[in-house]
Amino acid sequence: MLGIDPQFIFFGLIVGILVGLTGIGGGSLMTPLLLLAGGIPPTIAIGTDLAYGAVTKTVGGWRHLRAGTVDLGISKWLAFGSVPGSLVGVWVSEKLAAYYGADYQDVLMTAVAAALLLVSAAILFRVYFLPHLKHSERHTVDLDRRTKTAAIAFGLILGAILGITSVGSGALIGLALILFFRLTPHRVVGTDVFHAAILLWTAAIAHGAAGNIDYGLTAALLIGSIPGVVIGTALLPKVSADALRPALACVLLAASLGVATKAGFGVPPYLIVGLPMLAGWVAWMFHRSRSKAEAEAAAGPDDDASGPAGGSPVGPARKPAAPAAKPTAAAAATVSSPSVQPVRGAA
Secondary structure: OOOOOHHHHHHHHHHHHHHHHHOOOHHHHHHHHHHHOOOOOHHHHHHHHHHHHHHHHHHHHHHHHHHOOOOHHHHHHHHHHHHHHHHHHHHHHHHHHHHHOOOHHHHHHHHHHHHHHHHHHHHHHHHHHOHHHHHHOEOOOOOOHHHHHHHHHHHHHHHHHHHHHOOOOOHHHHHHHHHOOOEOHHHHHHHHHHHHHHHHHHHHHHHHHOOOOOHHHHHHHHHHHHHHHHHHHHHHHHOOHHHHHHHHHHHHHHHHHHHHHHOOOOOOHHHHHHHHHHHHHHHHHHHHHHHHHHHHHHHHHHHHHOOOOOOOOHHHHHOOHHHHHHHHHHHHHHHHHHHHHHHHHHO
């Protein structure tokens, strides 16, 4: 069992803030950190990550529930699929590890990394070029039969992936909440974290029974992650939806690069950090440009009403003309009435 190392406390703090703020980053970022920077064996890294993530996301899920950012209905139906799916995933992981050894994880990690990269690109494309789609987002998912069936199916598949790899409780479920169930960004984060707590406890208990958890390492991660997730959830109400949407995409991009590293592609750390930062900067520039254009468009009618450029008072001078017409007509009637009587008198 590993002792408490300050670097693991720092890992927990950073990932905890990301989990509290975006709902993503637990398995997708922590497991590569443990493998690469910590030198932890893959089986122990996955099991320990699930145990640490279960506690971290329980804290975050409770805070989101109190803040009203959790859709309990869709969380329940996702859990109906993800809980048994995670148990199946752990069982499959044990069988495949015994049959193929460690090589089978590389193919699976490559597929997950490609999926995360595709999703990140799709969301960033939406942020850059399809901002009007945010009007179709909703606060609560309507639970008809089709939605319930889809939630169970998503949960079953993604739960199995998490049980095998520890990846997906935030990134992949968050993707479904964004693209399929179309929740608003803040509700995506809260619902994702709340559901992940249920899912991670199931997978962590199964891995604990298999002897895949280092409890000393888990404690070190929790020392950093619990205050981190509190900080992240406290920051969430202060972050606008327009800022959170590209942030979710950038974290997914970082997750895809982290998983690719876990698959053996050797992505350098500066790319794992630099590419998401670059994507976030581009998204910010697009948002700034679009906001400026919208502000100018909104100010357009006022500029037209005030007349031509150069301060011409033609526009404002026309506005009092309408109310001035009534006293003019009344005055004309008053003046013309006495002027007729002398004429008749003369006749």
